[in-house]
Amino acid sequence: MLRRSPRTLLSVTSAALLVVGLSACGGTTKDSTDNSGSGSQASAAADPNAATKEGLKIAFLPKQLNNPYSDVEVGGGKVAVGEVKGEYKLVGPNDASASSQVSYINTLIQQQQDVIVVAANDPNAVCPSLNQARAAKIKVVTFDSDASKDCRDAFINQATTQGIGESLAKMALEQAGGSGEIAVLSATPNATNQNAWIEVMKTELAKPEYSKLKLVKVAYGNDDDQKSFQEAQGLLQSYPNLKAIVAPTTVGIAAAARYIGSSSYKGKVAVTGLGLPNQMREYVKNGTVKKFALWNPADIGYLAAYAGAALASGQITGAEGEKFKAGKLGEYTIGKDGEIVLGPPTEFTAENIDQFNF
Structure with a gap:
């Protein structure tokens, strides 16, 4: 795979996910007594020199499973989770309806994940559950398709x-x-x-x-x-x-x-x-x-996993101007409203398409 620079995409993207049938039910969270709301996690100052924690439980929730684009995305995330010595999990619905992701978020909270990485099917439908996750000290990273900025810590955007x-x-x-x-x-x-x-x-x-x-x-x-x-x-x-x-x-x-x-x-x-x-x-x-x-979808998932690990390790909080390293992709700077941009898209024609394999 060709890469122009750490921040410039090489190619482009897709995904296949293994579905686990999960249902929402009551249970304890990482911190069931903390109901301070979505802004509670931004109070601690970032320590860019903090070590990346090992054993982080990082769960990916794409728009839907068995989608070629999503398969590529989460595949990149799995690679990155392995590089940071974390525990990778993949869950998701078979359809991309607005509310189909809510039960999965609720179950991930019960399972006490450290990071939830989600491509939102609807910017608002997932927010109540995502804010419950954040109140339970779980970091939330959106990728590919954002949720409301008030219910996540960072957003990985393919390009502007x-x-x-x-x-x-x-x-x-x-x-x-x-x-x-x-x-x-x-x-x-x-x-x-x-x-x-x-x-x-x-x-x-x-x-x-x-x-x-x-x-x-x-x-x-x-x-x-x-x-x-x-x-x-x-x-x-x-x-x-x-x-x-x-x-x-x-x-x-x-x-x-x-x-x-x-x-x-x-x-x-x-x-x-x-x-x-x-x-x-x-x-x-x-x-x-x-x-x-x-763009390269695998790199979106890869960058999202590294951002989640950096958040869970205290290296960043999601504030504008903070920097973190994302493995082979190099260093990234967080932009306005917690947005992190992978890079510009690549155009494909008969002349160059055989140079890409994804």
């Missing part, structure tokens, strides 16, 4: 929201040939990250240089392959003059490419967005997709 949204708009313009109707095929209506990127994209599309493009529809495939395939099909039935489908989700872009590549629209309707090189290679090779982008 602005940068991703601008990249999606730029690729849409290029792939549509500068004019015509375009549509977005997103994940779920509540997905924090996709919604933020789409809003930036809409702002970009309002600029003069995009005046010949018309966004006609934002469809949702719920990060389900078959539903995304059907939504792509429905978009062409409703908008036969569509010039491009932009999918800011790896499941959506692959499903759209599969539909377009096997239909009479191949060569007429472009597909672009965010995807995994291994998943998209055949569609690039057969000419269905000319360009798409992504």
